[in-house]
Amino acid sequence: MARLLELEGLRRHYGSITALDDLSFSVAAGQVVGFLGPNGAGKTTTMRAIFGLTDLEAGTVKWDGAVVGQAERRRFGYMPEERGLYPGMHVGEQLEYLGRLHAMSATSARGAAETWLERLGIAERIGDKVETLSHGNQQRVQLAAALVHGPELIILDEPLAGLDPTGIDDIGDVLTEQARAGRCVIFSSHQLDQVEDLCESVTIIDHGRLVVSGRVDELATSGPRRLVVRVEGDRDATWAKGLDGVTISEVNGGEARLVLGDGVDSDSVLAAATAKGRLTEFVLQRRRLSEVFREALV
Amino acid sequence: MKSSLIIALLVAVAAFRVWRRVKRRSPTRRQSSFGFSPFSGDVALVAAREMRERYRGRIFRVGTVLILLVVAGAIVIPTLNKGKVQSQEVGVVGPLPGYLHAVFTSYAQDNDVSVGFVPESSVTAAKGALRSGRIDLAIVNASELFVDKSLSDSSNSAVPQLATDLGDAEAVADDQLSAAQTAELLGAKPLPITSLHPGAPNETIGTSVIGLILIFVMLSQYNTWILIGVMEEKSSRVIEVLLAAVRPIQLLSGKVLGIGLVALSQATVIVAFALLLAKAVGSNLIHGTAPLVLLSTLVWLFLGYAFYCWVYAAAGSMAERQDQVQSLAFPLSIPIIFGYIMSLTAVSSGSVSSFFRVLAYLPPTAPFAMTVLVGLKQATLWEFLASAAISIVCTVAMSRFAANVYRRAILRTGGRVKLREIFGRANAS
Numbered sequence: 001m002a003r004l005l006e007l008e009g010l011r012r013h014y015g016s017i018t019a020l021d022d023l024s025f026s027v028a029a030g031q032v033v034g035f036l037g038p039n040g041a042g043k044t045t046t047m048r049a050i051f052g053l054t055d056l057e058a059g060t061v062k063w064d065g066a067v068v069g070q071a072e073r074r075r076f077g078y079m080p081e082e083r084g085l086y087p088g089m090h091v092g093e094q095l096e097y098l099g100r101l102h103a104m105s106a107t108s109a110r111g112a113a114e115t116w117l118e119r120l121g122i123a124e125r126i127g128d129k130v131e132t133l134s135h136g137n138q139q140r141v142q143l144a145a146a147l148v149h150g151p152e153l154i155i156l157d158e159p160l161a162g163l164d165p166t167g168i169d170d171i172g173d174v175l176t177e178q179a180r181a182g183r184c185v186i187f188s189s190h191q192l193d194q195v196e197d198l199c200e201s202v203t204i205i206d207h208g209r210l211v212v213s214g215r216v217d218e219l220a221t222s223g224p225r226r227l228v229v230r231v232e233g234d235r236d237a238t239w240a241k242g243l244d245g246v247t248i249s250e251v252n253g254g255e256a257r258l259v260l261g262d263g264v265d266s267d268s269v270l271a272a273a274t275a276k277g278r279l280t281e282f283v284l285q286r287r288r289l290s291e292v293f294r295e296a297l298v
Numbered sequence: 299m300k301s302s303l304i305i306a307l308l309v310a311v312a313a314f315r316v317w318r319r320v321k322r323r324s325p326t327r328r329q330s331s332f333g334f335s336p337f338s339g340d341v342a343l344v345a346a347r348e349m350r351e352r353y354r355g356r357i358f359r360v361g362t363v364l365i366l367l368v369v370a371g372a373i374v375i376p377t378l379n380k381g382k383v384q385s386q387e388v389g390v391v392g393p394l395p396g397y398l399h400a401v402f403t404s405y406a407q408d409n410d411v412s413v414g415f416v417p418e419s420s421v422t423a424a425k426g427a428l429r430s431g432r433i434d435l436a437i438v439n440a441s442e443l444f445v446d447k448s449l450s451d452s453s454n455s456a457v458p459q460l461a462t463d464l465g466d467a468e469a470v471a472d473d474q475l476s477a478a479q480t481a482e483l484l485g486a487k488p489l490p491i492t493s494l495h496p497g498a499p500n501e502t503i504g505t506s507v508i509g510l511i512l513i514f515v516m517l518s519q520y521n522t523w524i525l526i527g528v529m530e531e532k533s534s535r536v537i538e539v540l541l542a543a544v545r546p547i548q549l550l551s552g553k554v555l556g557i558g559l560v561a562l563s564q565a566t567v568i569v570a571f572a573l574l575l576a577k578a579v580g581s582n583l584i585h586g587t588a589p590l591v592l593l594s595t596l597v598w599l600f601l602g603y604a605f606y607c608w609v610y611a612a613a614g615s616m617a618e619r620q621d622q623v624q625s626l627a628f629p630l631s632i633p634i635i636f637g638y639i640m641s642l643t644a645v646s647s648g649s650v651s652s653f654f655r656v657l658a659y660l661p662p663t664a665p666f667a668m669t670v671l672v673g674l675k676q677a678t679l680w681e682f683l684a685s686a687a688i689s690i691v692c693t694v695a696m697s698r699f700a701a702n703v704y705r706r707a708i709l710r711t712g713g714r715v716k717l718r719e720i721f722g723r724a725n726a727s
Binding site for chain 2: 048051052053054070073074076078080082083084085086087088089097098100101102145
């Protein structure tokens, strides 16, 4: 049975601002989980709470059935939102040091540092100071710092921010690989397309409360049906306006994305479209993650 | 002596065996890349990193060399003229009676110089010789003295007394006393003087000053390292990564321990260098109780660092930028500067007031004041130990307070944290 991260009734205020409001959810290991929410939803506070970096007013964090303490946290890997490395320290020594703080021996920490730098394509920078690296390479070192000790639970706060497509692919591959190896990978991001590509599950919070949680496939196929329809010569999709039970989600270059209400038959939409002109596209689509996100926060 | 050596050797071997056994039982910490760490655990890891980064830094290496050069200069320069008898040339215009000749002989003995007489043809010639530096002093017609530089110049400090003595001799000669009577009068010894504040022996005054400077420089330097080091960990956000693995108190303890060991090792090197050099050149630094004063300096450097490092660490956790560090550092340095100036004043005057004695028992100023009291032989062993005990107790209390501040402030970002924010109602929310 997969290990489980359980958050139960987390509560935290900053002055009059509620950061966590009785937040509870659980995540099973062996998958990549997207942790989503608008700015100020409480994502970073939740992640910091897992690592004991913020004082909770109530609630517990459990890993594999046990309340998380310092011994458990040594088996976790963390990449904070605002990157944290010693700017003037050499890359290899820094990773070795962080590995040793997670109870590794010097030899194995050094070996793991070399392996990860090789894996992330920056092996030749092992003797350089962190401050001399580009933003993308510093991001890679930061990821290596979170993974060097082979953690069971990996929590990454905005790991894809500021990366080029190659960097996103590289980090995405690593996260998927870690999940396949049985680790629990949780990361937050505002880049929902990437989250949709990478994650098996998502958890969405708002105002410190759980809004939606589930597998991406299930969330995408649940809810109202989506139709993508294009009628030649009607760039504004005027033909769809006024259709009963149909909401126009977006119009892009004549391609209309429609949300069908309960009881609306797609055949009636097809008839309405063909009546207005030549039909060039008519596709039934799943809910995008961005739509799941927006609809969850309404 | 032999038996002590054997016992020390046995203890060292036993300690080594215990250490090997403990090391073997801990497979996850088999080998240390921070090899010079004699400790184990997270605190040792943090301390070892601090030590390695500091030893590697250019500031440490250049700073150590500069301090050693200054110490070498302070020890060697005063000994360069030691043992050499300086000669002074006295230009003589007109006759120089025998009784005045005797006065010059007495002047030469009192001032540890040799005096030679150079006949000058005229006052003008004597002045010219003075200006050129060929002679140091000129006496004209046994009635007037000429010097080239101002009388306030230290090289002329004995000249007014010489003039008085010459005048006395002239007056005695005018009284037409016999040669024996004249000699008796001129040879009269001054009355002995006993001061109620005898001051320090010369050899420990210099040592005390060196000790004070060492404590001041090192406390300022290493506490600033702590302040900036803590601030940089906070501002670079590496603190979140570190605290995800270790407790705040472990991180803080490792930092102050590491930097403290760097400070102590540097101070030990400086003191050892000073002692060895002093012995090699025959300096006063190793005479009498001077080595004891140096040892006391090391003790108070340690105690001073132990007290202040917590204060500076707590302050560093409240800052996030360089300008905030500067505004925090100034008020913290006031007691250090105050203690240093008060102590320099006391050691140069050779007397201590009751207020100064109080300073020697207050942890912020004790490192300076007690060093001076030891140098002036104004402190007994019990007074020394009492002051050290007060300092240790206050250091323990300060460390608890600082750890509390550090824990609450280090993860707060978005501006300088204030104490009332940490302990006020805002924290309760």
